[in-house]
Amino acid sequence: MSRSIPTELLSRIRQGAVQRELERTLPFEQVGWLDDAGFGALRVPVEFGGEELSLQELITEVIALAEADSNIAHLYRGHFGFVESLRFQPAPVRELWYARVRQGATVGNASTEKGGNALGSLNTRLDRDEHGAALLTGEKYYSTGTIFSSYTRVSAAQALEGEGRRFAVVPTDAPGVTLLDDWDGFGQKLTGTGTTLLDSVAVEDLAVLARRPGDHESVHEAAFFQLYLLAVQVGIARAALADATSTLARRTRTFNTSTAGQAFSQDPLIQQVVGRMSSKAFVAEAAVLQAARTLDRALSAGLQAGTGDPGFEGEPPRAIHQAEIAVEQAQVSVPELVLAVTSELFQTVGASATLRTKALDRHWRNAQTIATHNPIVFRARSLGEYEINGTVPQGLNAIGEAKESS
Incomplete structure (x- = not known):
């Protein structure tokens, strides 16, 4: 897409915002318009074929989108956070995921657990099966944007290389992934902020990302x-x-x-x-x-x-x-x-x-x-x-x- 969201597209999104709110209609169609226009790739670096807007430019676009429909702007937060994180990843990870984002892939968020995990720990886990493949199991809440996305980025405790935390990025339609539209907040009702269930979900090698608080x-x-x-x-x-x-x-x-x-x-x-x-x-x-x-x-x-x-x-x-x-x-x-x-x-x-x-x-x-x-x-x-x-x-x-x- 161009370096900004087309005015006509913002107008189309704005036109149905009140009706979607009153009827609680999730904006799958409107998200599809933005995905097709390449909105999710606006921060991909030039060296990887992207537009690479500055953060100020991106934030300006987010404000304009939120004026049209705050739910739609909000649900892309996890995706753009993931794209930001790639800047700090090794070259093979960046090459794979920037290419996917440029091709239209989007990544939701699944980091928070509703309860039962001690502060600083997670119940969701990354383990290996008998063949050495990484498997992801757990339950996440506040999974904003995931129901609209191609993938979701999941925070997990892991036993792959000793203890610690990792991110695992998995397809939202992968076997073992269940997405629930059970968000019942009084605001931002259409962001898909519900539950993600993960049952022994296979994780590819370049989808296990380091997570080091404080770096x-x-x-x-x-x-x-x-x-x-x-x-x-x-x-x-x-x-x-x-x-x-x-x-x-x-x-x-x-x-x-x-x-x-x-x-x-x-x-x-x-x-x-x-x-x-x-x-x-x-x-x-x-x-x-x-x-x-x-x-x-x-x-x-x-x-x-x-x-x-x-x-x-x-x-x-x-x-x-x-x-x-x-x-x-x-x-x-x-x-x-x-x-x-x-x-x-x-x-x-x-x-x-x-x-x-x-x-x-x-x-x-x-x-x-x-x-x-x-x-x-x-x-x-x-x-x-x-x-x-x-x-x-x-x-x-x-x-x-x-x-x-x-």
């Missing part, structure tokens, strides 16, 4: 995944603002208490509310794009610090940690701005805005759902510790049962 890849990935969510939230804010202005443009009814005595669109107080919404959406987008630029610079610095294949060892350079800090700074403020925009939308219209058929509440529900992914209170605390004591924040890389106190 260049994991620090970059933690920042990228959160930045991506912030971009989706900005798209939601822009959609809420657009719905406010388009609704006002059509509205002729008013109240006798209106200061203008005319249509809402002429009332200075209503105009002031929309002005605040516009400002907050602008500030949120500016913060996210600045964080994306910082991440671009950090990624370049991180790769230059390595030798040979990009999957190098050693402490990540300061630039990568600075990018994580920039993303965390945005995360503390952007969700609050976006939630304010989606709430103020209802001050611009009146009771008719609550009609279910308009689905205007989806903006708040979707933004609030996304805001829960990485607890903001933990991010604010770690930023404070960094500012006071210089302690580098730790990216989110594990969820599980808390250890018992002594």
